[in-house]
Amino acid sequence: MLNRNTFARVLLALVLSILTLTAPIASFSARAQQPTAAATTANDLAAKLAAIEKAIDAKRKELGIPGVSLVIVKDDKVIYLKGLGVKDFEKKVPVTPDTLFAIGSATKAFTSLAAMMGVDQGKLSLEESPKKLLPYFTMRDPETDANITLRDLLSHRSGLNRTDLAMATGQLTRQELIQVAGKAKPTAKLREKFQYQNIMYTAAGEMVAVSQKMTWDKVMAARIFKPLSMTASNTTIRAMESAKDFSFGYDYNSTTKETRRLPMRDLTKAAPTGAINSNARDMAQWLRFMLGDGSFNGKRLVSEKSFAELTTKQIDVSGTVGYGLGWFLRQWNGHKVVEHGGNIDGFNAQVAMIPDQKLGFVLLTNVTASSLVNFAMTTVWKNLVEGKTEDKPAGVVAETKDAKEEVGTYHLAAANTDFRVTMEAGKLTLTVPGQPTYPLVNVGGRRYKMAAPAPDGFFATFRQIKGKETETEMYLEQPHGNIALPKVKPGAVVASKPAEAAEPAGALAEFIGTYESDQPKLQIEIGMNDGKVALMVSGQPPYPLVEKAKDKLGSTALPDSYWVDVTRDNEGKVSGIVMNQPEGKLSLRRMAKAEAMISADELLHKLIAAYGGEENLRKHKSSVSKIELDMEHQGVLGHGTVKAKAPGMFASHITLTALGKQIGTITSYFDGNGGGQMISFAPEEIFAGKRLADIKRESDFYGPLSWKSSYKTITVKNITKVGDENAYVVEKVPEKGTKVTDYISTKSFLVLRRDTVISSETSNIEIPQTETYSDYRSIEGTMVPFVTRSNNIANGDIVTRIKEVKYDVDLPDADFRKPVAATKPATPKAKSRAATSKS
8 A cells, every 4th residue: 555654754864964954952951960069279170171081082982973172261271172082083083172173053153243243333233124135035924024133033033943954955045045944934923932043044144244245254254263363263165174184074873883974064055054164272262252251362352232142142942041142041050051052964063151150161073963062061060160059969079988878768758659779780770669770870979870761860869867967868859850768767667748748539530631732742641659649751750749729739749839730621621731840831731531442453453444444455566656745844845756565665756946946856765674865965874773663664565454563562542632633542662663653533544643753873863753644535445645744843844745646556676776876965075975984
């Protein structure tokens, strides 16, 4: 049969390709690591820097990163400057402090500075329309078109999703890129929310260039690089590869353990958003300037007022994180952090500062999308930030104890639950009822990090109980709130908390059920746990609930700043909940209960019948479809052909267009065992790991006929709404690969929606994707959805329409193998082409 996933699958690599062009928002918990309390002195600075180097270099090797360059500035002095690893993986040439790396989206802060310099000169205004300098600038939404300003461009609040696809192809001029973005359908109103937007930054940079009557590249060189003595920095691949000391870019496949050299990404057409190449020595000057509040070596380059605008919050990102002009703004243990990452094919960078400490660092790496940048941030801060910090557990640094003495039972009275600490093979582990065992990794003194499968940000510190110095407690640090659990003495009988701490099901029974939200995609349950009604969130301990007031629920296991409001429909029945927390509110609707839930076997039987019946489905052996694509949030169109052949082969060729021009092609192939994807503007991908397992499973020509052999478990969870239609929620878990959730109509028994995850073995990025199916038509006895709408954070909505379907076309097996004359994406220099080696 025609597999309805075929059309969405041919675009999956686009998600990962586009994401490499954006700056990941650095993520770290404010409680994840604690800095030392004592001020850094000359005597211990060397030891702290050595600890930073050791930790970062070890993590570099663990993550398969060939090389990094790190600089740290404190009090206007460079206190650390060094390269680690290699810049040429094949020839093992070491990185030096002068090795050039692409800094990607860390370029945006330079573009913003140039704009504020123009404001000082009276050549620009943050409140002026881009149309004043760029008459071709238009936005699809009339209100946005009339009111958008330079300030909006510089703070990612244009209302547009990432319109990076046209930019990635490298086939359009800067003006054309800006025009394509203007044709994209917005995903929010102007200034409604933060949405990272590269092309709007390109437009801002072009405004700077026009106002200065010179190119953006020359503005960077004359107004920023030269005054800051950034003598090696440049804005083109040609200049980078002409330098004596530059790094190649790589990706690392965590499954195959292969390191592959990538072609350099040419961002000339969109340079203001991410084209700068620099080294650690030059970036030290940038740190000194930023930590000097706009002055360098006693000379002010931008007014105090304009400099302050750069690091003043213009819009909220999420929680306590905001965005200024070219900078993310966040808090770490009471200190303001100013930072921005950069991510582009083969390179990942991080620039971060704590202004009140006159401390900052730049980490440059030669691998795509690495978690090392976040690790480096907490590592530098915890070692070098001075002074008193928030929420520091007693005895973290000074107190030490034999790990064996931490073994025992720790009681959480609020939930009447025991946490057990045991020692296995000389290492401590923590066991929580109903959850997996968590290894405890010592991070200093009596403080331990809860390692995988625990999420980031969970720590356990063993310490004396204040006022009861002979007794011990475990201080459990969690992103959602900290709790202390006293250690149970051997033979002691533990008394549970008074009855009011958690109510029996009686008073709270009507709230029991499953609740879900769409943005973010999340399901939680209110159910029974140890005889009590509790809120249960995946990956977290159960939270026993009490009714604080009418339709207001709290938990004794959480601070008062966390509570749940209950919402009701017109008949007074519970229709949803609102989770309130310091980071904001999240509304979830109640999922409908199935009074007599259908079994998975019965549902599968009805599903197969709905698609045409097993006999009808199996009579077809191949299909060829012609399709058209509308990438609504990209301003890009496409058309192509998709082939499929039993038992599990597929191939496709898609041509992309914008402004009436061909801008790229995508060729995919899978012969039943292996395959890959070739994009004219990105490195070739060979399917491996989870991605290969998912592709193989999704390529099954007969779809639901093979579900029982393709999935380890198939569970009918509940009933929910997809649009106006009720649908069974079916969770399918494979032996290998990623979980799939289908929403099957309770009326037609056709699949209405599918939730999946797109995984990458090189970037370790997992992107949720939702597909909805409509306009089902009967083609030779089988039901085919002629319209598929897929959505993910990189591409936004992509609507795929089938124009023609033909079954049982004679297709040779060679059609599903890598094309012999496959065209590789062009690069400025042949020496920059891909080379693969085992690491």
